[in-house]
Each structure stands twice: as C-alpha cells, then as structure tokens.
Amino acid sequence: MLTRVSEPTVTPIAAAPAAEATFSGPEELSAALESTGYLPDEGLATAAYLALVMHRPLFLEGEAGVGKTALAQALAQVTGRPIYRLQCYEGLEASQALYDWDFGRQLLHLRAAEAAHATTDTESLEASLYDRRFLLARPLLQALEDSPSVLLVDEVDRADDEFEAFLLEVLSDFTISIPELGTVRATTPPLVVLTSNRTREVHDALKRRCLYHWLQHPEFDREVAILRSRLPQVTDQLAREVARATAKLRTFDLLKPPGIAESMDWATALHTLGARDLDPDLAARTLGAVLKYREDTERVHGLGRGALFGA
Numbered sequence: 312m313l314t315r316v317s318e319p320t321v322t323p324i325a326a327a328p329a330a331e332a333t334f335s336g337p338e339e340l341s342a343a344l345e346s347t348g349y350l351p352d353e354g355l356a357t358a359a360y361l362a363l364v365m366h367r368p369l370f371l372e373g374e375a376g377v378g379k380t381a382l383a384q385a386l387a388q389v390t391g392r393p394i395y396r397l398q399c400y401e402g403l404e405a406s407q408a409l410y411d412w413d414f415g416r417q418l419l420h421l422r423a424a425e426a427a428h429a430t431t432d433t434e435s436l437e438a439s440l441y442d443r444r445f446l447l448a449r450p451l452l453q454a455l456e457d458s459p460s461v462l463l464v465d466e467v468d469r470a471d472d473e474f475e476a477f478l479l480e481v482l483s484d485f486t487i488s489i490p491e492l493g494t495v496r497a498t499t500p501p502l503v504v505l506t507s508n509r510t511r512e513v514h515d516a517l518k519r520r521c522l523y524h525w526l527q528h529p530e531f532d533r534e535v536a537i538l539r540s541r542l543p544q545v546t547d548q549l550a551r552e553v554a555r556a557t558a559k560l561r562t563f564d565l566l567k568p569p570g571i572a573e574s575m576d577w578a579t580a581l582h583t584l585g586a587r588d589l590d591p592d593l594a595a596r597t598l599g600a601v602l603k604y605r606e607d608t609e610r611v612h613g614l615g616r617g618a619l620f621g622a
Contacts, residue, residue: 332390334360340389348541349378349385350533358524359386368482368503370518373526375508376570383463383504392502394461397450399470405477409487411447420445441491452487452495459499468507472514479517529571531558537571538578545582552589553578557601559619565607577601591616 334340340363341356351359359382362369371379387394397408417440424436454462467475481487482503486496505521507513529537531554538550545553557574569577580600586593595612602608611619 334363336360343389344382344385345540347385347388348537349381350529350537350540351382352529352533355382355524355526358522362504362522363390363502365522366500368505368521370505370507370513370521370523371526372507372509372513372523374528374568374570376572377526377528378571379504379506379526380463380465381572383461383506386502386504387461390459390461390502392459392461393457394463395450395454395457395501396463396465399464399466399468399474401469401471403470403474405474406449408449408451408474408478410449410452410489412441413445413447417445443492446489446492451481454501454503455485455487455495455497458497458501460501462501462503464503464505466508466510467505467517468510468513475514475517479514479520482517482520528558528561528568531555534558534571534574538575541575542578542582545578546587548588549581549586550578553581556589556594556619560601560611563607563610563614563618565602565610566604567602567607569601573601573603589620591620594619 332343334343337353337357337360340360341351341353344351344356344359358369361367363386371382373379383396384394386392420440421436424439448456450462454460464478467478470478484496485500486494488494503521505517528534534554534557535547535550538545538554539547542550553574557569557577561568577597577600580597581589581593584593584597595616598608598611602611
C-alpha cells in the first residue's frame with residue numbers, strides 16, 4: 312500500500328494484506344520461530360521482537376553461516392509478510408536497489424501511439440511514457456509498496472560507502488522519491504534486517520539507526536537441536552557427532568570456520584551416504600561439504616584423525 316505525501320500521486324500496485332500475526336513478547340515470537348525450524352536464543356528473540364514492534368531496522372553481524380539470512384526468512388514466515396531481498400555487492404547503485412524504467416516497453420508504447428496517429432498531444436504522450444506500469448520496482452521500492460513486508464539487506468558490508476549513506480537516508484523515513492511520479496511512503500514500515508559478515512566496518516551512522524545483535528556460533532546443545540529440527544531424517548547420534556566435530560573444526564584457525572549452514576550440509580551429505588554416525592573415513596571423504604577452501608582441507612588432513620575425533 313502507498314500513502315500520498317506529495318504530488319503527483321503513485322497508484323498502489325497491491326491490495327492490503329490480511330492481518331498479520333502479532334506477538335505478546337519475545338517468548339511468543341521465539342516459539343513461533345522454533346515452529347519454522349529456526350531456534351533463536353533469548354537475546355536474538357528479544358532483538359527481533361523489539362525490531363518488529365518498534366519499527367526499527369535490525370542489524371545482524373557475525374560470521375557467515377550463523378543464521379543471519381535465515382532469521383529474516385523465518386520472520387517473514389511467522390509474520391505472514393512477503394520478503395524482499397537486496398543482495399549487496401561492490402559497485403551496487405541506488406537505481407539497482409530502487410527502481411528503473413522499462414525502456415523497451417516505453418519504446419513499444421511510443422511506436423504503438425505513433426502507429427495509431429495519437430501523437431498530436433505531445434505533452435500527454437510524453438507523460439504517458441512515465442506511467443507506473445513502465446516502472447520496474449527493485450527490492451527497496453517493492454518493500455515499501457507491499458506493506459507490511461520484510462526487507463532483507465544482505466551483506467551490507469560488501470556495498471560501497473556511497474550506497475550505505477543512501478540506504479541510511481531511505482531507512483530514516485521509509486520514503487522514496489520518484490521525480491516522474493511522486494513520493495512513495497510505506498503505510499507500515501517494513502521489518503528491515505541488515506546482515507554483515509564484517510568484511511569491513513559499517514559506519515556508525517547506519518548502526519545507530521538500527522538495533523544491533525551479534526550472532527555467534529551456537530553452543531553444542533543448541534546446534535544439535537538445530538540439526539535435529541531442520542534435518543529430522545538424520546539420527547540423533549549423527550547430529551551430535553557432526554555438531555561436536557564442527558565445533559572442533561572452528562578451533563583450528565581456518566580461513567573459513569564452518570557455520571551452521573555447513574554443519575547442516577555435512578550432516579545431510581553423511582546421511583545421504585547412509586551414515587548413522589560420524590565414521591572417520593566417511594568424514595574425511597565428505598570434508599568438502601563443511602570446508603570451502605583447499606588450505607583448510609589440507610590443514611585438517613595434516614592434523615590427522617586424532618585432532619578431529621580425539622582418538
């Protein structure tokens with residue numbers, strides 16, 4: 312939904328969604344997230360709840376694979392909101408995040424008007440080229456138009472400083488100005504989740520606009536619970552041994568310590584091969600599911616089985 316805040320107006324492209332789920336507190340939100348297979352700790356559930364009720368962006372920072380992106384997806388599921396994902400990268404420009412004009416369709420429209428001899432009113436024809444139907448909405452505009460929604464700004468640390476400053480401006484009032492159409496403002500601010508792998512420091516101005524939470528690798532029991540919840544086909548024994556071995560790998564000073572996503576991949580790979588527990592030979596053959604750098608694989612092989620299995 313859109314609210315008119317200046318002239319000219321913008322026509323809504325979607326009807327208001329049905330009433331979304333509400334939560335009485337962090338505990339109820341945590342229980343809802345757990346029903347989707349996402350198991351937050353108390354701190355993360357509290358941060359997510361506050362972001363939802365305070366309409367403040369949630370800035371999640373931590374190693375890759377600890378569940379930052381998955382939280383945004385789980386929040387969209389439990390709130391019943393659509394989710395729009397903006398994947399950040401070096402060189403990302405505002406137009407790629409906001410909107411663009413469909414020049415191909417505009418050209419076809421112009422040619423059709425010419426063929427129909429409807430070009431006598433040049434001003435009207437020119438105005439018709441910038442109708443809303445020719446606008447290609449990108450994730451930021453989509454999230455404001457389809458209100459309420461979840462906006463995932465993934466790996467914001469990979470974007471340039473200029474884009475970070477632009478993003479701060481958008482998040483300050485959740486409005487976007489389109490010169491040809493007017494100003495778009497969300498009737499309900501989207502639930503914004505920004506993630507960072509800390510490849511560089513994000514500016515303080517953006518962090519101050521957000522609620523902040525650092526995600527770390529889960530403790531052993533929580534990781535076992537996550538594996539059992541997301542991979543019910545995996546035996547309890549295999550889940551426990553994979554969680555224990557993955558935690559051990561994180562202590563080896565690797566280039567890329569494995570996250571929850573990698574431990575899930577490893578458990579899935581082992582289960583696919585018929586494993587019911589973590590056999591050393593099979594574990595060594597499937598290290599590619601949990602380690603993503605040649606140097607890390609060679610280091611683990613060089614340490615020997617005893618370093619990983621304690622034998």
